[in-house]
Amino acid sequence: MALVPLPTLLIEPIVRQALLEDLGRAGDITTDAIAPPDCVARTLMVARQEGVVAGLDLAALAFRLVDPAIRFKLIIADGATVTRGATIAAIEGPARNILSTERVALNFLSRLSGIASATARLSAAVAHTKARIVCTRKTTPLLRAIEKYAVRAGGGANHRFGLDDAALIKDNHIAIAGGVAEAIRRVRASVGHLVKIEVEVDTLAQLEEALGVGVEAVLLDNMSIGELRQGVVMIDGRAISEASGRVTLETAPAIAETGVDLISVGWLTHSAPILDIGLDYDHP
Amino acid sequence: MALVPLPTLLIEPIVRQALLEDLGRAGDITTDAIAPPDCVARTLMVARQEGVVAGLDLAALAFRLVDPAIRFKLIIADGATVTRGATIAAIEGPARNILSTERVALNFLSRLSGIASATARLSAAVAHTKARIVCTRKTTPLLRAIEKYAVRAGGGANHRFGLDDAALIKDNHIAIAGGVAEAIRRVRASVGHLVKIEVEVDTLAQLEEALGVGVEAVLLDNMSIGELRQGVVMIDGRAISEASGRVTLETAPAIAETGVDLISVGWLTHSAPILDIGLDYDHP
Amino acid sequence: MALVPLPTLLIEPIVRQALLEDLGRAGDITTDAIAPPDCVARTLMVARQEGVVAGLDLAALAFRLVDPAIRFKLIIADGATVTRGATIAAIEGPARNILSTERVALNFLSRLSGIASATARLSAAVAHTKARIVCTRKTTPLLRAIEKYAVRAGGGANHRFGLDDAALIKDNHIAIAGGVAEAIRRVRASVGHLVKIEVEVDTLAQLEEALGVGVEAVLLDNMSIGELRQGVVMIDGRAISEASGRVTLETAPAIAETGVDLISVGWLTHSAPILDIGLDYDHP
Amino acid sequence: MALVPLPTLLIEPIVRQALLEDLGRAGDITTDAIAPPDCVARTLMVARQEGVVAGLDLAALAFRLVDPAIRFKLIIADGATVTRGATIAAIEGPARNILSTERVALNFLSRLSGIASATARLSAAVAHTKARIVCTRKTTPLLRAIEKYAVRAGGGANHRFGLDDAALIKDNHIAIAGGVAEAIRRVRASVGHLVKIEVEVDTLAQLEEALGVGVEAVLLDNMSIGELRQGVVMIDGRAISEASGRVTLETAPAIAETGVDLISVGWLTHSAPILDIGLDYDHP
Amino acid sequence: MALVPLPTLLIEPIVRQALLEDLGRAGDITTDAIAPPDCVARTLMVARQEGVVAGLDLAALAFRLVDPAIRFKLIIADGATVTRGATIAAIEGPARNILSTERVALNFLSRLSGIASATARLSAAVAHTKARIVCTRKTTPLLRAIEKYAVRAGGGANHRFGLDDAALIKDNHIAIAGGVAEAIRRVRASVGHLVKIEVEVDTLAQLEEALGVGVEAVLLDNMSIGELRQGVVMIDGRAISEASGRVTLETAPAIAETGVDLISVGWLTHSAPILDIGLDYDHP
């Protein structure tokens, strides 16, 4: 399935606000003092380490919003794997405006590429199974939509986008409802027909209760490999199975081999380091 | 110097937007279906790993914006070091609203605490010297003000906040100006009397040129320990000295021992993992 | 299932903007000229026709945002049926601010109550069946969240909230994909595990194709009663069935009696007349 | 008098917000999965019933904001009467973006056309008199400016736009002031020289009092045909006369024949059903 | 007629944005470093010159938005005349927050009081006539509503608030229409019944043409005293008369004595100097 770009309408307010955050009340006082208005810059956007790129639309938009005269020529596209030293894009235009925009463009691109790269590494580790890597709601405040996109760019899939687009019953919900089955019943009676329900279970007993009442997906939280394997057998295709908890590059393969459909990972969006990307200017 | 909280006016728009991002168009459909309106929750905010806490004002504000009836009682304050298992705050109020807000509050708190903790670890590594850890403009888009605050909470100091509040002359500026001295002259002639100028130099020859024309601060970029030491001697107190490039917990002590005033580190804000913080609910 | 109020954070920006739209640049110049600052008003909010009330939180918030000193006392709650002449709320406070806010508060309340009332009437017409009335995306621009809420207040259920929270495959999608089955396959391969897929079919042949590949819900569009009945038999519980097209108070019972799960109706949100609600002032 | 389009600056924020409301956090997941990026759509915007069109600028802007590459060719203009089946516009461009925008564009267009059509029908019913149909402040929250425009497109005229651009003295104002004359006097003493004053009267005695002190316009509220006729005679051109209350297509002619200048109708904006308008795609 | 305060809803966004403009990304770094959190300040707001005060609600709101714990006690009210040295308000609360807010509060208050004071001086100069001083649309961008309020506080009246709430036909309109009468006719045929029309005339011939077709108000622009006097005679109460052009404290009395109803003055809002107001801190 091809990666679909985010609507410009969705990313423009974010990019605009990020630029204003950096420009402050007086703009780029260093560059304004040094670069004459007619000075032209040519620069290549280059990967300084291997990984998967995501966020080029945001970077391109940053340059375009500052100065429509800047030409931003993509050489590779979001979702592509780059080796260290690979050229990602070529940028040319008024030096003043390229220099002023560079940091914001790279802040978006390197962060999203970091998420895409982590997702891709983890996906590769489970590629011999049917398991798919998914993200969580542990995203950076204000950046959820673009971080979820970065997960897709890295070959992962998305969990729900917010509290409103799917139901996820967690331990505290179960405690309040007085049981797994009752919790599922209450949600089923309340949500619309296009809302899926997933329930988080800590034990196989809870899983059995959930399957008894019927649910679209079950989140097997912090279970051992043995429990996961048994859980998958119990589910037997009646629900989507998702494993979570202590997922690392090392533990992922064994988790995936239990037969679960999905492995969800919070650190893809809350703790993945950036992918180092920089600009190489061509100074004569 | 005591940590000063950020003005509520500054953080409120961010917290409000983060809550709306999560609530979407229908709010917390799971919790709304399960928790009766009069159900009360009591929960403790607990550190799941050791580190330095930052962002409690944002977490508290998230709960207050959703429901002023939620009581958020601080047990420790921003900037404090917590051990694993330490209680950070006690929260009590309508279960519905506490459950709906939990994720956003933790997303802020764990991210900012991650930055504060990384800053504190690095600061500790150079505590035997006069060097101070500082952040950069490589921050998360839209969150710069609160991430800079988190660096302060961790015992670090802030570099400039944007392109407009201080001048930082980099390699491309020097290339355009035709030299370090000319670049400094152009900026000096342009900026106001309350704007400091820092110049990034790659070689000791550039440093000498900078000191010749006079500048408030020099950024010694990617220099060897030997060069740094020699640079500090050359500067001899005439400018603030800042080292950057390849700074890790391992390399920081040696860098600091060269006598530089500051060590700037991009990954504090672009790649520090979160500090794991969670809520423990008290279910009877 | 009890009606859950919308989060204040969601409705506040809408109510605030509606008040500013009415206050303009100079506020209520008539009332300001006539009512002395210390003049107190007592008024009852009264239904001028029978129906179901929805939107009291928005009305109350309008008064509170203009003047926190206004007391707004609910007598009945959202979702309740009122007879003509029934008192809905009692309002007391500075006459100036009550008079200035009245129109905006009533504009929200009468519109949302109109939607709730139409939903309730239609729901009553099918109450002898298992069919549930649902709304569509044909909502008033900028008011979708509160109009969907009004449908819930009237006893109806919600279809998807936007283009992003569920997949709905329509005729043009099928034409582009080259068939019902291929369209479903493409969407299944693309969306996350918590996204349900519904497909709109115009013929029983298309329905068969959809059931063959499997789908969560089918929208039987503009079918005859006979086709609907046959469709329900074919589906046989393997998918949720939804009927749409030419639904009126008169046609709804027969449609519902075909055994469909849902009946979706655009005019609930795009053409329902308001419920007439007014304020009766108590002038001594 | 020719219909003047609304300034783009006024409608752009509304259209942009409506698009974001529908796109949510992930955009059109159905269309993105099905339509390849290079798929082109050709579609005609067609009236499904007879009426007067209004809102084409908003529809066109919706498509342009989503994708400037979409060509939107007007065939008829706002204010024109269309028969059932008439083509309103031709749209061509990337299928993905046309399908994603369709609903929002139609939601604006069908709602405003509904208002224009109702206004036109009512205007036709009184065309044999000098009476003009006018709207009220009972508009949809956040959409007042565009709904008032739709009334103009239907051949009606606008009452005041808010609380601040004209004074309208109502029953409660009169009660507070202690009389019609005193109320008019207070307002006259307070407002600027370019603000007109209208007073709502329930009886001919009140009318006489108003005419005695002088006022630009009188609103004869809920009067019988006989009272209206007498009121017009009493006014004798000294003020603009406006009738309101229980105005329908059936009652309007008799009201108009009393000689009143204006007939104001709340349901034009609060309860007019939409005009059914759809898109016919040209699938090869 | 008593001065009516502006709705808080109208001024809050302006005050909030002004505070954010000053706080920037890090807040008041000077005060934060110096004043301990528990340091309390007591200060009096004092007029440093004679004039009329306006804007106290904005000043009070600035303090309240920054810190609800600050007590702001009014001693005199908007519209009052103060002598040099007079105390306007007493402020007490956390020193940190009072010091941080002081400048923004005074920037609003001194600017609006400057406008009110200029209006009051000019009004006094014509107090022996029936002429009233009015402002124009030459206001500070983004501050029109509060500057119009300041004119009212100074005893003046307001002209129209924007392009939409009244019609003002100027020289270029007349040139396009081909004459005064035709211009008035076009506008009369176009605007709603609650919109007044004023026409600007440069000659008595134009005035005659305007009176012939009838118009609510005439603006006698840049006429000599003799022409003004003759114009007033010609108008003879059939329209409101307004004089404009070269109005100063010196010329105003003679202009007013011609019998015009209004004298409009652009410099009240575009060039009036501030009224000097400061804070006197009580340091033990």
Added chain:
Amino acid sequence: MALVPLPTLLIEPIVRQALLEDLGRAGDITTDAIAPPDCVARTLMVARQEGVVAGLDLAALAFRLVDPAIRFKLIIADGATVTRGATIAAIEGPARNILSTERVALNFLSRLSGIASATARLSAAVAHTKARIVCTRKTTPLLRAIEKYAVRAGGGANHRFGLDDAALIKDNHIAIAGGVAEAIRRVRASVGHLVKIEVEVDTLAQLEEALGVGVEAVLLDNMSIGELRQGVVMIDGRAISEASGRVTLETAPAIAETGVDLISVGWLTHSAPILDIGLDYDHP
């Protein structure tokens, strides 16, 4: 040093909001009624008095935002001195949109040019010395960035832009800290390495204390010419010297001749009258 234009991203929200403030809810009802859609206007922007122009980018943007078809041709640039009658720009396009935008464009331009002109006059008065004219934080709320730009256009320099980009220790800070030296020490210990510190001193004793502890700049407030001269000698190049208080065109030369580096003037931004600029239409 050449004047650098403000980033379009910074000025666009301000210009857009100013246009909306004037257009209100219905746009320019006068022009819409009179000017046919195809009527073309040609107009010259002309200085009605001598001065320095600033704000042409905002004026041009106003026309462009309303109608991209309007051609705005600059004849002179920001920062240029114009004589009375000089042509500043030529504007051509749809008459309707030029007339609707004119006032907002001129409101920006005349206000900013007024500030630039006042700055230029004051700068000329001290041109025989090394002193530079600087502005303060006494700016118009919401317009600080563009007013600071206008000061630069007039040949002046900028003081700090807000509370956060430089530290300015004032009398109340000194009182709270208990002395000049302690205040400086507290700030030095708190702020980042790129933040300059300035201290305001009222006496030469305070100046001596400040110089003893070391500070980047001193503000000599309300000192006599003799004290200023002595202060400059005491400073002896160890800090930047700034004089403030009672600065007028008459007093400025003597203040400048004392040898101070800067003279700061609040009234440049809070009380400078506008520069009269108008549009001359070419009517055939």
